Amino acid sequence: MTCESFNNIIHELATGRPLDVKLERDARIHSGECVSCSTALDEQRRLTSLLGAVAEVDADLETPDRIEATVLGAFRLAHGTANVVPMRPVATAPVVAARRFSHSWMAVAATIVVGVAATLVSWQAMRSGPIVAPPSDRGLVAEKTPTERPPAKPPVAPPVDKRPDDGQYPGVAPGRGGGGGPVIPVSNTAGGRRISRPTQTLPESEAQELVTDFFSLVPASGFAPTEGGQLVRLEVPRSSLASLGVPIPVGNPDGSVTADLVMGYDGVAHAIRFVQPRMTDERRTR
Amino acid sequence: MSRSPEPTDADLLARSLAGDEAAFLDLYRRTQGPVFRFAMQMSGSRSIAEDVTQEVFLALARDGSRFDSTKGSLQSYLFGMTRNQVLRRFDKRATLVSIDEERDGGDPLGAVESTTDQHGELARAQTVEIVRRAVQSLPVNYREVVVLCDLQEVSYEDAAAALECAVGTVRSRLHRARAMLAERLQFVRESSPETSRSATTRFVV
Numbered sequence: 001m002t003c004e005s006f007n008n009i010i011h012e013l014a015t016g017r018p019l020d021v022k023l024e025r026d027a028r029i030h031s032g033e034c035v036s037c038s039t040a041l042d043e044q045r046r047l048t049s050l051l052g053a054v055a056e057v058d059a060d061l062e063t064p065d066r067i068e069a070t071v072l073g074a075f076r077l078a079h080g081t082a083n084v085v086p087m088r089p090v091a092t093a094p095v096v097a098a099r100r101f102s103h104s105w106m107a108v109a110a111t112i113v114v115g116v117a118a119t120l121v122s123w124q125a126m127r128s129g130p131i132v133a134p135p136s137d138r139g140l141v142a143e144k145t146p147t148e149r150p151p152a153k154p155p156v157a158p159p160v161d162k163r164p165d166d167g168q169y170p171g172v173a174p175g176r177g178g179g180g181g182p183v184i185p186v187s188n189t190a191g192g193r194r195i196s197r198p199t200q201t202l203p204e205s206e207a208q209e210l211v212t213d214f215f216s217l218v219p220a221s222g223f224a225p226t227e228g229g230q231l232v233r234l235e236v237p238r239s240s241l242a243s244l245g246v247p248i249p250v251g252n253p254d255g256s257v258t259a260d261l262v263m264g265y266d267g268v269a270h271a272i273r274f275v276q277p278r279m280t281d282e283r284r285t286r
Numbered sequence: 287m288s289r290s291p292e293p294t295d296a297d298l299l300a301r302s303l304a305g306d307e308a309a310f311l312d313l314y315r316r317t318q319g320p321v322f323r324f325a326m327q328m329s330g331s332r333s334i335a336e337d338v339t340q341e342v343f344l345a346l347a348r349d350g351s352r353f354d355s356t357k358g359s360l361q362s363y364l365f366g367m368t369r370n371q372v373l374r375r376f377d378k379r380a381t382l383v384s385i386d387e388e389r390d391g392g393d394p395l396g397a398v399e400s401t402t403d404q405h406g407e408l409a410r411a412q413t414v415e416i417v418r419r420a421v422q423s424l425p426v427n428y429r430e431v432v433v434l435c436d437l438q439e440v441s442y443e444d445a446a447a448a449l450e451c452a453v454g455t456v457r458s459r460l461h462r463a464r465a466m467l468a469e470r471l472q473f474v475r476e477s478s479p480e481t482s483r484s485a486t487t488r489f490v491v
Contacts, residue, residue: 011460015436047468050417051436054327057414058437063322067340071314072307075347079305 001030006037014044214262214271229264233275295360296353303350314343317361320438321368327433328372330422338371358447365440365448369430376426420470428463435460 006027012019013027031038235256258275293301293309295317301309321342326335342364346353353363421432434445435456446453 007461008457011435011457011464043468044464047464047471048436050413050471051421051432051467053410053414054417054421055437055439058323058327061319061323061326063318063336063339067336067343068311068314068318070340071343071347072311074344075302075307075310078347079307 001026003030003034003037006030006034007040010037010041010044013041014048210276211260212274212276214273216271217269229262229270232261232263234259234261296355299346299350299353299360302347310347317364318343320361321364324365324433324438325368325372327418327421327437328369328426328430329375330418334372334375338368338375341371342367359444361440362444362447365434365438365444366450369448373426417467417471420467423470424463424466428459428466431456431459432463432467436464 009019009023009027011017013024019027031041236259237256260273260275261269262271264270293312295313298309298313298316302313318339322335322339325338326332329335329338345367346364353360357363421429421437424432430449431445434440434448435442440448442453442456446456449456
């Protein structure tokens with residue numbers, strides 16, 4: 001055997017791979033006669049030992065379980081058996097719980113939003129005007145939506161000047177809120193049903209109402225009646241006015257005050273005014 | 287009472303293709319280790335190896351019928367898919383180093399060598415890490431034959447089938463690769479107590 005032939009099979013000799021019996025015997029003889037080839041074979045055996053150490057350390061390496069689950073899922077999909085594999089119940093329980101949590105969270109969030117909005121309306125009314133009419137459940141009696149711009153009407157004088165002795169609005173300044181500005185007509189209906197008729201025509205009962213000017217609830221921008229919005233009529237308990245520092249008319253401590261709240265399209269209460277029905281209206285002395 | 291012979295990989299694949307989930311699971315558990323180790327020893331990255339292994343078996347679950355037993359064993363077929371997946375990621379990461387670049391770029395183990403010179407003796411774990419890095423530093427066409435034939439102990443024929451080349455090519459690449467490794471790991475052998483003085487002799491390349 002030559003050194004070149006020996007070198008061609010040195011890898012098999014170093015790693016113990018099977019060789020032809022005659023070839024292996026010739027290589028052993030050549031290694032005993034040639035120092036260079038013998039040394040090379042020793043070096044290859046040491047290299048094999050080093051590589052074997054790496055292979056031994058890596059022998060325990062395996063893929064994580066999640067890959068097996070993924071692959072198995074793909075197999076089931078490929079063979080249409082995914083629907084017959086029983087699912088673990090724990091996989092659905094957290095989803096249901098999350099949905100319940102979501103619903104309860106939404107309810108709490110809605111309550112908080114409504115509460116904050118009501119508080120903001122009250123706070124703005126306190127800052128901009130002397131009288132604040134917090135809404136109450138039983139006080140909401142009528143609502144109408146003037147979607148068109150109010151018709152040009154001559155200014156109506158504040159009622160407090162016309163009826164100074166009726167004891168209804170002793171604390172209202174006549175000229176407040178841009179005194180003499182246009183007045184949005186409101187309904188006198190107290191039955192709690194919605195009113196959607198246009199605002200241009202005034203029924204006889206509404207024409208006979210006495211109203212104050214609008215008091216702006218938005219100090220920064222003020223309120224322009226031409227902006228439009230929703231007019232919400234409220235019956236505000238006098239006790240609520242008292243708690244806000246508004247003087248209560250003598251003789252009617254348990255009654256209520258009618259007010260109109262202008263809600264803008266942005267959902268913000270822009271202005272409020274107070275309504276005084278004629279003395280013929282029985283609700284006035286309620 | 288004799289037990290029935292253990293099914294071959296090809297048998298398990300045939301049953302898997304018929305929808306036998308147990309056979310597929312058995313096949314996976316039997317072959318995932320070598321596939322994962324081959325991917326990891328080629329890439330040096332556990333995350334890449336996991337990704338590659340998953341892709342290989344997803345492809346097997348999807349297109350297992352492409353396997354042709356006349357071209358080689360199922361193991362070589364899986365190694366071939368693994369190799370392609372690894373090389374695809376090498377292309378994306380542009381981490382392939384050509385032979386010329388490597389020669390021009392100096393010895394990547396230089397830092398390790400100086401460290402080992404300082405300590406004089408290497409612990410077994412350090413030796414393993416150095417050898418692993420030496421294998422990683424080989425050009426990819428040499429690295430893959432070392433990983434397959436020396437670390438995975440695959441036959442030349444299966445390696446040739448996986449690498450889609452002739453057996454003679456595998457042998458010549460392996461010869462060259464081992465010579466390169468011997469050069470790079472020479473300092474390890476010199477520091478080993480059982481190494482004789484003649485170990486510094488250069489190999490025929």
